[in-house]
Amino acid sequence: MVGILTYCEGHVELAAHLTRQFSLPGNTPTTAVACRDKHLTRTLLAAAGVPSARSYLVRNADTAVEYSVLLDGPVVLKPRSLAGSAGVHRADTPQQVRNAFAAARNAALLGLEKSAAPGVLIEEYLDGPEISVECVVLGDATVHIAAITRKVLGDEPGFQEVGHLVDATDPLLADPQIHDVALTALNAIGATTGVMHVEMRLTRRGPRIIEINARLGGDLIPHLVHLATGLNLPQIAADLAVGTDPELTPTRSQSAAIRFLYPAVTGRVTTMYAGLSASWLDTFEWTAEPGDHVNAPPHATLLDRLALAVVTGADPDTCHRRLQLTDERCGIHIQPDIVTTACVV
Structure with missing residues (x-):
């Protein structure tokens, strides 16, 4: 086969x-393109009457501000063709719209921007x-x-x-x-x-x-x-x-969850530790190491994640408690970037 x-x-x-x-x-190449190109996705959904978000393709920040008025409320700006929430931001004011447009236009992630359709979308929140x-x-x-x-x-x-x-x-x-x-x-x-x-x-x-x-x-x-x-x-x-029939019958009935640890400050990782072992802790993995420079939200991307933990449990509440315990038993130290200011007289 x-x-x-x-x-x-x-x-x-x-x-x-x-x-x-x-x-x-x-799937056909047309379908693949429709998924990668978020503007095309919205266009096809709107034509078919599928519940979605009102969305417009904008070429510059001034046009984005004009459409934000038309949308009349909080808006979201995003790259036309990226992934992992890269360059996606909410904006509530004209200046925030301009800032979010710049962030979306300049966003990059794992080289996807090299094959991405150009442009920025502004959408209703x-x-x-x-x-x-x-x-x-x-x-x-x-x-x-x-x-x-x-x-x-x-x-x-x-x-x-x-x-x-x-x-x-x-x-x-x-x-x-x-x-x-x-x-x-x-x-x-x-x-x-x-x-x-x-x-x-x-x-x-x-x-x-x-x-x-x-x-x-x-x-x-x-x-x-x-x-x-x-x-x-x-x-x-x-x-x-x-071309074979898949097995679609569940064989388990429980919950599973994952949590990603992001840095609280922008800086360089110095030390990290973890001190938990349990049958319900399926995976714990550091995705950063000492010496790495990481960015804190809202400037972080998935490349700034510090660690991930996967747990299982009988129900969602159990998983949430176990993730919290995992957080409490691990730690990381980040040396913040030094921010200098200049006084001009």
Whole structure:
């Protein structure tokens, strides 16, 4: 059996072209482009009547300020084609809009900006909890929701993802609105097969699409799904890529969560320590080391993360307590950057 798939954001278009060239199962290049290009995503969703955010492509800061008035409220500015919340900021005032536009225009992450469609989006701010829906697309009108991921975000104006939680018995799994929005959104961008990572905000008006990704979710979300439900999303994606039926029956029923430690100050890492060992601590890993320079939010990216911890538990509350205990048992020291000021007489 032969198949082609990728979990890398920067390779989804290439993978789609290769599956088409060799007549293998997979989404079309058009669908891959629609997922990478957030402006195209919004355009297709709007045309299909899928609940989303009002969004405009802006070429300069002055135009962004004009559209912020039109949107009449808090706005979000983001790069047209990046990932990992890089360059995404909320803005409430004209000056904040200008600053956020500059941050979005200049954002870079893992080289993705080299193949990204140029431009900045300004969108209405969607209030409410953020989730991702881990979808298995089995056909044009068949979508199986494998899991719901509850996201923990850092303080605004940034939208750094500082943690995720998957619960096998999450009541949102049975929410018909979430299923309908995911299905209509995936149909709108032409998705036909594969594991898709669909991000939403649960607003007072109902679920609204944030973005659609033609790949597995990042941040070890597939690992959380496996720990919580037994479902193996990478294996499911591989099965679909070679044209075989995947196993979609859960074999576990618990919760799993991950938390990322971000620096409290910008500076250079000097020392770190961890002092916890437990059967429920699936993973603890330092992602920084002494000598590394790290940026504190709101200027941090996922490359500034210091550590990650993955825990399991019978329910979400247990996972939250265990993550808190893990935080308390580890520590890191950062030598802050020296800020100098000059007095001109």
